[in-house]
Amino acid sequence: MSPNNIKQRSLHQLSITELNAGLRNKDFSSVELTQHFIERIERLDTRFNSFISTCSEQALAAANYADQQLANGNAGILCGIPIAHKDLFCTNGIRTSCGSKMLDNFVPPYDATIVENCSNAGAVVLGKTNMDEFAMGSSNENSFYGPSVNPWGENCVPGGSSGGSAAAVAAQLVPAATASDTGGSIRQPASFCGVTGLKPTYGRVSRWGMVAYASSLDQAGPITKNAEDAATMLNVLASFDKKDSTSIDEPKPDYTATLDQPLNGLRIGIPKEYFSDGIDPEVAKLTQEAISFYETLGASIKEVSLPHTQLAVPAYYVIAPAECSANLSRFDGVRYGYRCENPTDLEDLYKRSRAEGFGEEVKRRILVGAYALSAGYYDAYYRKAQQVRRLIKQDFDTVFKDVDLIASPTAPTPAFGLGEKTKDPVSMYLEDIYTLPVNLAGLPAISIPCGLTQQNKPVGLQLIGNYFSEALLLNSAHKFQQATDFHQQTAPNID
Numbered sequence: 008m009s010p011n012n013i014k015q016r017s018l019h020q021l022s023i024t025e026l027n028a029g030l031r032n033k034d035f036s037s038v039e040l041t042q043h044f045i046e047r048i049e050r051l052d053t054r055f056n057s058f059i060s061t062c063s064e065q066a067l068a069a070a071n072y073a074d075q076q077l078a079n080g081n082a083g084i085l086c087g088i089p090i091a092h093k094d095l096f097c098t099n100g101i102r103t104s105c106g107s108k109m110l111d112n113f114v115p116p117y118d119a120t121i122v123e124n125c126s127n128a129g130a131v132v133l134g135k136t137n138m139d140e141f142a143m144g145s146s147n148e149n150s151f152y153g154p155s156v157n158p159w160g161e162n163c164v165p166g167g168s169s170g171g172s173a174a175a176v177a178a179q180l181v182p183a184a185t186a187s188d189t190g191g192s193i194r195q196p197a198s199f200c201g202v203t204g205l206k207p208t209y210g211r212v213s214r215w216g217m218v219a220y221a222s223s224l225d226q227a228g229p230i231t232k233n234a235e236d237a238a239t240m241l242n243v244l245a246s247f248d249k250k251d252s253t254s255i256d257e258p259k260p261d262y263t264a265t266l267d268q269p270l271n272g273l274r275i276g277i278p279k280e281y282f283s284d285g286i287d288p289e290v291a292k293l294t295q296e297a298i299s300f301y302e303t304l305g306a307s308i309k310e311v312s313l314p315h316t317q318l319a320v321p322a323y324y325v326i327a328p329a330e331c332s333a334n335l336s337r338f339d340g341v342r343y344g345y346r347c348e349n350p351t352d353l354e355d356l357y358k359r360s361r362a363e364g365f366g367e368e369v370k371r372r373i374l375v376g377a378y379a380l381s382a383g384y385y386d387a388y389y390r391k392a393q394q395v396r397r398l399i400k401q402d403f404d405t406v407f408k409d410v411d412l413i414a415s416p417t418a419p420t421p422a423f424g425l426g427e428k429t430k431d432p433v434s435m436y437l438e439d440i441y442t443l444p445v446n447l448a449g450l451p452a453i454s455i456p457c458g459l460t461q462q463n464k465p466v467g468l469q470l471i472g473n474y475f476s477e478a479l480l481l482n483s484a485h486k487f488q489q490a491t492d493f494h495q496q497t498a499p500n501i502d
């Protein structure tokens with residue numbers, strides 16, 4: 008992209024790579040850029056509700072500092088680039104609500120490791136994005152702050168739980184945002200909002216300072232305009248962290264260095280179970296076309312089988328609630344977070360603080376999880392679900408002996424209507440069928456836009472890789488994006 012071309016476009020249309028070039032070329036300053044996005048958020052986010060909190064003053068101070076670093080030639084990878092953090096990453100001095108009344112008043116005294124990594128790279132934090140309460144949900148409708156709304160259709164959900172991050176990037180209120188994915192929460196909203204979302208291998212990115220939902224599944228990653236920006240973000244987010252016992256001390260490649268590798272000889276598997284009952288025909292058609300397009304890029308395609316796919320939803324919806332029931336026991340109204348008025352005694356304090364502080368879906372999961380872990384049912388439910396988890400991982404291990412990547416739809420449907428599934432939790436859970444197996448196995452995966460339905464709703468293609476194959480995933484996504492323009496299509500009426 009030549010600097011001239013950058014000058015012809017509005018700042019919010021530019022990718023991180025383009026913004027980096029513009030900043031270093033002095034086409035604009037970080038303060039100008041930051042002001043531009045602050046103005047857009049103020050003007051447009053009343054429609055999308057994608058931010059829970061903004062921090063304009065701190066952002067402008069950070070932008071000012073970034074401009075000095077740029078002038079000194081001291082600039083980090085994200086120097087002066089505005090970003091947003093999902094509201095479950097602790098941010099020193101900035102409220103971190105996790106989409107919950109329980110943490111509505113919580114201002115952390117420290118930064119999560121990934122927040123620190125972004126700040127060390129020079130990023131400017133514009134605010135915290137909306138999400139389903141404690142990251143539990145597939146539509147963002149479980150947020151205490153009201154749902155975020157999909158920029159592609161204002162009666163549609165943006166997906167969840169990182170709906171705010173995806174909507175904010177799709178509405179061009181921020182060039183990139185962090186998110187988290189326990190069962191699909193980066194990829195499914197990215198798919199619904201027509202943006203790129205990367206869920207790294209479990210352990211690649213530190214979970215320290217991220218409010219825990221289901222610790223053996225949670226993983227942080229970026230939502231961006233394209234795969235190249237996702238690579239830049241992953242370069243910053245990924246780090247070994249002694250403070251997270253599941254962080255892995257693996258060498259970190261430069262994820263931007265291999266984006267242009269040719270895909271000749273790449274072997275892609277299509278799981279036959281992912282194109283069966285329940286898939287929307289337009290989603291099936293668009294993802295199949297995208298997969299076929301990979302043949303023109305030099306890849307070979309073959310059908311594969313992941314026979315335990317149907318067990319992923321029931322296994323996940325035992326394991327994740329079990330872990331959440333343990334993780335959320337810390338919210339007791341004593342140490343921090345919501346406390347009920349006038350408790351009569353300690354037990355009343357615990358009970359009412361939790362009853363009043365948590366929303367319906369969070370309570371449902373705590374109940375399911377505590378039940379599945381209880382003495383009489385542990386073997387029947389929890390242990391069984393862990394055994395199924397092992398089978399799902401083995402399915403992937405077998406398939407990755409024959410192929411390099413697996414391709415599928417990210418979600419069985421395009422974005423659905425606000426309120427359409429709220430009365431039926433099971434139909435909401437089924438939305439996660441193609442994303443959950445990846446978390447149960449701890450694998451990395453990316454969702455990239457692969458077309459629009461006739462009703463102008465984005466559809467995402469999911470690419471799943473073997474452990475620590477993020478570089479290959481990003482390379483494969485980038486080559487596709489160089490040859491197509493699905494990722495450049497923008498939501499209507501956001502100018």
Ligand code: GLN
Pocket residue numbers: 142143144145167168187188189190191192193220327439
């Ligand atoms: N939709 C899934 C759930 O509700 C996944 C959420 C997530 O990845 N945080 O649990």
